[in-house]
Amino acid sequence: MSSPGIPLPLKTEHSAKDRLYWNFFNMIPFLIGSIAIARDSLKWVAVYIGIALFFFLVIEFRFACTHCLYYIRSKGCVKCMMLSGVPKIFKARPGPHSPFEKAVTVLGALPMFLFPIYWLVRDPLLLVAYIVSWTLFFLTARRYECVRCLNFECPMNRVPADVKKEFEKGDNLSGSFEISGKGILESCSGRCASLRVKHEFKDFLYWNFVTLVILFSAGLAIGISSTGWLLAYIFIIIFHFNILEQRFFCTHCPYYVEGGKRLRCMMNWGWPRHFKPIPYPPGKFDLVITTLGFIIMIFFPLPYLLKIPSLLGAYFVSIVLFLLTIWRSECPRCIYFCCPFNRVPVEVRKEYEGEN
Structure with missing residues (x-):
């Protein structure tokens, strides 16, 4: 029987439930930031939205997503848990990110995270909610998605090296894991392999x-x-x-x-x-x-x-x-x-x- 350390089957596809859940989760810190800014000016809210859209649809799309297997495998529009349905406006780039691409992605993300801070510091409750919401988002993604994500080039990816190799060889670990429980049935070492028999x-x-x-x-x-x-x-x-x-x-x-x-x-x-x-x-x-x-x-x-x-x-x-x-x-x-x-x-x- 499995232990808590055995990884879940890799997720080769994202369901509609995945997209709804993660976009709802992702919208919470943006909503908090927008509420803080809106108390002062709706124009700055529009600027904040523009910064976020520019990061997700241009900077992240070009310098991070183009190396992702979900992006590479998609045809016409992207099929992933965050940007599903967005047209593939950039050419796919299989392989690792260059240092320049990593730097641009990080620098592009900073304005999005830091822009609402000026307004948030005026309301400590909203500031705490903003920080906690982003913390929960990244902890949850790291805990439940990064351990079975096909984006092996992502610095947050936590899929074990041996599992990556098996997947690249076309092993049965590539079976899709759906929240409905089908992934448990398709696990690599028996249907019970993904059950959590102990807590850590x-x-x-x-x-x-x-x-x-x-x-x-x-x-x-x-x-x-x-x-x-x-x-x-x-x-x-x-x-x-x-x-x-x-x-x-x-x-x-x-x-x-x-x-x-x-x-x-x-x-x-x-x-x-x-x-x-x-x-x-x-x-x-x-x-x-x-x-x-x-x-x-x-x-x-x-x-x-x-x-x-x-x-x-x-x-x-x-x-x-x-x-x-x-x-x-x-x-x-x-x-x-x-x-x-x-x-x-x-x-x-x-x-x-x-x-x-």
């Missing part, structure tokens, strides 16, 4: 960073109005994750038994294991209690968030990103098959259970 500490760091974005938005809104209710909110969070969820949901999870007396899962790494594992699926009562806990935790800060629209927007957007990312990138690989959100195909579940 870096998984915990990533997912708790994403979760803290949600909780920080809510906590800040509550704290501005009342320190007492902020303490109550913190108590609700700790009680839900450490007691309620652990007892009624986590005890049924295969990851729960990892790590002895301390949990070793991507959400609760290092927390004490208060309850004994329960080796059967959660019942309706377990799911109802867990759901009620989440509902209370999500809706508790709303009265305070409604007073601060910027924090309300950050709260809901971060929840949407959390759910979309975990649904498309973790649920198709998770061995907690009894979870109502699990998306591992039935035949893969049966094969895994037969081998374990």
Whole structure:
């Protein structure tokens, strides 16, 4: 059975879901920057949009994308997760980037990232949201896309060297990995190879960073109005994750038994294991209690968030990103098959259970 280090099958094609997800993710920091600039001048918003379009459609397109296999293989219009449907106005250039092309790409990106800073520093909340949104974008891309991307010339590419060689030889690793789960079925060493049988500490760091974005938005809104209710909110969070969820949901999870007396899962790494594992699926009562806990935790800060629209927007957007990312990138690989959100195909579940 596979370990956390085994790579996912390479993605030879991007689906419509990929394009919608990544362009939505990419639009968030631009929207934040535009909101900050628009408070001063709509003309400068137009300039900001022009700078971004010039970078993506000219500089990046010419000096970076032309070396990408997704660009090279596309006919007529580009088919990739970010610029799908854009006409191929530049000649494809197979092979590595030159130092000049790398320098131009970096220099072209700097104005796009730095342009809104002048307006963002006037509003610390928007500045923090801008930095966090870009950080989340790059962390998520590096974690889930760069490990199976065919753009081997990209400096962020993380596909192992041996996998690259196998792909270039025409090995079966070139099978397309779709979020629907087909990629798991087409993996190079059996249908179960892409399942995540263990979590690592870096998984915990990533997912708790994403979760803290949600909780920080809510906590800040509550704290501005009342320190007492902020303490109550913190108590609700700790009680839900450490007691309620652990007892009624986590005890049924295969990851729960990892790590002895301390949990070793991507959400609760290092927390004490208060309850004994329960080796059967959660019942309706377990799911109802867990759901009620989440509902209370999500809706508790709303009265305070409604007073601060910027924090309300950050709260809901971060929840949407959390759910979309975990649904498309973790649920198709998770061995907690009894979870109502699990998306591992039935035949893969049966094969895994037969081998374990």
